[in-house]
Amino acid sequence: MKHSKLVKKDLKVVWHPCTQMKDHEKIPMIPIKSGKGVWLYDYDDNKYLDAISSWWVNIFGHSNTFINNSIKKQLSKLEHVLLAGFTHEPAINLAENLISLTPKKITKCFFTDNGSSSVDAAMKMSYHYWQNKGKRSKKSFIALSNSYHGETLGSLSVSNIDLYKKTYESILKDTIIVESPDNYNKKDNISEAQHAELMFDKMHQTIKKNHKNVCAVIVEPLIQCAGYMRMYHPRYLELLREACTKYNIHLIADEIAVGFGRTGTMFGFEQAKITPDIICLSKGITGGYMTLSTILTTDDIYEAFYDEYEKLNAFLHSHSYTANPIACSAANATLELFKTKKTIEKNKALSSYMEKSFESLKDHPHVSDVRQTGMVLAIEMVKNKKNRTAYNWKERRGIRAYLHGLKNNVLMRPLGNVLYFMPPYVISKKEISFVSEIMKEGVNEATKKSS
Numbered sequence: 001m002k003h004s005k006l007v008k009k010d011l012k013v014v015w016h017p018c019t020q021m022k023d024h025e026k027i028p029m030i031p032i033k034s035g036k037g038v039w040l041y042d043y044d045d046n047k048y049l050d051a052i053s054s055w056w057v058n059i060f061g062h063s064n065t066f067i068n069n070s071i072k073k074q075l076s077k078l079e080h081v082l083l084a085g086f087t088h089e090p091a092i093n094l095a096e097n098l099i100s101l102t103p104k105k106i107t108k109c110f111f112t113d114n115g116s117s118s119v120d121a122a123m124k125m126s127y128h129y130w131q132n133k134g135k136r137s138k139k140s141f142i143a144l145s146n147s148y149h150g151e152t153l154g155s156l157s158v159s160n161i162d163l164y165k166k167t168y169e170s171i172l173k174d175t176i177i178v179e180s181p182d183n184y185n186k187k188d189n190i191s192e193a194q195h196a197e198l199m200f201d202k203m204h205q206t207i208k209k210n211h212k213n214v215c216a217v218i219v220e221p222l223i224q225c226a227g228y229m230r231m232y233h234p235r236y237l238e239l240l241r242e243a244c245t246k247y248n249i250h251l252i253a254d255e256i257a258v259g260f261g262r263t264g265t266m267f268g269f270e271q272a273k274i275t276p277d278i279i280c281l282s283k284g285i286t287g288g289y290m291t292l293s294t295i296l297t298t299d300d301i302y303e304a305f306y307d308e309y310e311k312l313n314a315f316l317h318s319h320s321y322t323a324n325p326i327a328c329s330a331a332n333a334t335l336e337l338f339k340t341k342k343t344i345e346k347n348k349a350l351s352s353y354m355e356k357s358f359e360s361l362k363d364h365p366h367v368s369d370v371r372q373t374g375m376v377l378a379i380e381m382v383k384n385k386k387n388r389t390a391y392n393w394k395e396r397r398g399i400r401a402y403l404h405g406l407k408n409n410v411l412m413r414p415l416g417n418v419l420y421f422m423p424p425y426v427i428s429k430k431e432i433s434f435v436s437e438i439m440k441e442g443v444n445e446a447t448k449k450s451s
């Protein structure tokens, strides 16, 4: 079918996520016909380098032969079976594989459906644990400012970005918000670790004051991805782990975006050498093929639910497609690729090449920050570099960069005035250079004087 015809048909019936549909009167809708590696192809024979891994899910490229074959093999055996009372090899293997990647104390895998639902289930699990332990007053959660944990009612409750939350505030659960240790706000004369320590004082005070009523602290380790790719030092997680243990509060690591190598290590929390009580995983878990999420947790939490049926202490959370075998087979293939391709090791070279390629942007008169953690690089555009005055959001400058990218074969999708680069790991150095050139032009386009 022709490109233009598909667009017309789409706009008649499809309501798109995170989109003011009226924007499509001006901003093009792009039907994608196929994908291979880092490239996506449309129906007009244009190609786009997927510089944001299709919303951070893609790990080993589009239409990856190895993952395709794993899915095909599974498809010929079993498409799905319920996971209550029944089980299957892909789920068992995936649970084993994930647990083998995490610290010793992590011993159990609970399957959920997508990122948001894993956060909802993690909140329920933590709350229910304390109920089962007789700590009836524990009902609240602590989260960081500028956090994003999803957009279902539970996960949105522990998020703190106005854009997604403000409108729905009155139907959400109250959450205690503590100022984020974001490096962007760090004073020049101290180190990032020192900044993390200073900022932790606020968290410490909040925990001390509220711990009797708090189930868990939930954080995105090292990078607040939807929160404009703001980054912080692992020292904060170290201190948070200590305080959570001391005050009997769970630490939930939302690794949905940063897990599977984005921060340079398999999981972000590894850089603080800590073990969270609950780990939420999704996005990259299937290599970007389909929806699946898991919660990993400890024997301590598992045991609090393990009891005679009559006590009614069992954890109650279920999704129809829990641990879908096809999704699990994509995930197992993805984890195997991490091993056989030595991905974490090889990404080090890609990561430093990314750093070099974007270095010159630090001197751009409208760039206040070029920050990077592992395989995530972000560029913050400002009106005034000296005092870091932000552009008025209504100017929507990021969209200018987005459109420049589309015209020049790069798919980027800025978060407000922040352009970022989070590629599939199969990207080549040449392709990194190409993206950096187009992004630099994009920054110039976006920061030009308004006409």
Ligand SMILES: *Cc1c(COP(=O)(O)O)cnc(C)c1O
Binding pocket: 114, 115, 116, 117, 119, 148, 149, 150, 151, 220, 225, 226, 254, 255, 256, 257, 258, 282, 283
């Ligand atoms: C994307 C994301 C979620 C939500 O996952 P969905 O699969 O989109 O529901 C939760 N937490 C973080 C940190 C995320 O980046």
